[in-house]
Amino acid sequence: MNKVIVSFFSLILFLVLVGCNAGESGTEDAASGSDDSNTDTTDSTENETEGESDKEEVEIRFTWWGDTARHEIYNEIADQFEEKHPHITVKREFGGWNDYWDKLTTQVAGGNAPDIVGMHQEYVSDYARRGALIDLAPYIDSGVINVDDFPQSVVDSGKLGGDTVMVAQGVTMSGQMFNTAVFDKLGVEYPDMNWTWDDFKNKAIELTEASDEEGFWGSADLSNQLTPNFKYFVRQKGKLLFTEDGQLGFDREDMIEWYEMWDELRQKGAIPDAATTSEYFEVPLEQSLIVEQKIGIGGIPANQIHLYQQQFDEGEVRMVRQPTMSGGENGEFIEGAYLSITEGSEHPEEAAMFINHFVNAEEAGKVFKLEQGSPGSTKIVELVKPLLGPAQQRTLDYLSETLPIAESAPYPPKGMSEIEQAFMDTSYSIAFGEMSIEDAVDEFIRNAESILE
Secondary structure (H helix, E strand, C coil): CCCCCCCCHHHHHHHHHHHHHCCCCCCCCCCHHHCCCCCCCHHHHHHHHCCCCCCCCEEEEEEEECCHHHHHHHHHHHHHHHHHCCCEEEEEEEECHHHHHHHHHHHHHHCCCCCEEEEECCCHHHHHCCCCECCCHHHHHCCCCCCCCCCHHHHHCCEECCEECCEEEEEECEEEEEEHHHHHHHCCCCCCCCCEHHHHHHHHHHHHHHCCCCCCEEECCCCCCHHHHHHHHHHHCCCCCECCCCCECCCHHHHHHHHHHHHHHHHCCCCCCHHHHHHHCCCCHHHCCCCCCCEEEEEEEHHHHHHHHCCCCCCCEEEECCCECCCCCCCCEEEEEEEEEECCCCCHHHHHHHHHHHHHCHHHHHHHCCECEEECCHHHHHHHHHHCCHHHHHHHHHHHHHHHHCEECCCCCCCHHHHHHHHHHHHHHHHCCCCCHHHHHHHHHHHHHHHHC
């Protein structure tokens, strides 16, 4: 592996305890910042704003990816920070997942990247290895960013090449979600937590055949996702996406097997056609295929369970593991969302102050809850437990069950975003029938090897 596997024992134990003890006293629609919690942050706010009105005006830019609900949450957290620090204005920028990374790449190349950027484990190498992110260690050492309540494993997950290039907002895991109402309506049994790829294929076909509605498919087409889906698939075969020296860690046969499985489902009408998959790829969550009940199964990170639950009047949004490989290894990797500061920031200290507020302020934690996973700070997790509704509790239950079998993901080499795009292009060329599986795979391998060189 590229990286020595980090021990997540403390994090696992912590999340298991949370999963066991968290109550269901909260409601999904509770106003996170206006509850009757016993924790009072008024004094700390007054202390921080005292004497700040005469400071020089500063503007910092903050960008993130997400849906409409996330925008509201992050705007509220930014508003809190501005109230504490009246001389600092937080200019906000956000977008959908793919658009976000495309825009950020352009901004970094053009020297006008935001000060604070949402960062992800799969993309951090592209930015950190090019010197686009600063080392946050000086701000941690000075106490501007406090990680005292973070498990060491969570702190270490933000390090690359010895530098701390990002701080965890939340830790999560991917899986497959479904709405119980859809399964009940079709008379299909729910998927098992430890299902196999064969089980998954059979369930997708069963759902499709049980429905008499045109334009309904058993599952989303996940063939175009290098991460997490194909990454889990090759991990179950005892491989990684990349070797220690930064080359492809899987071979031609692995990709062919992957695409043949999805092509079989496509031919049987159990997943959407290529045009439908492309049309819905970047739509907001509330307009997604699964919310519109055009599919029965879809892949998401566990922290989004409650967001999808809010879209349904009937049924319960539940989650099971990514399908497993019979006789294979576990595929799970620890996932998460992070905050970084760009090299070109003219106000890195103020940016660090904002990160500290985001991950440590109690009022921010009450708004964030589990928005991008379980908060990095154990103190904040304990704070938000009583505020969680049933759907968010299911997130913690899922994490407590899957984290013990997961490992820390090795960071990919530089060029990961280009390789992901090449993988997606390959998938669509197959789905649209433009190329045979074998020819498309050969083209991908040539392109990927060129990028990595």
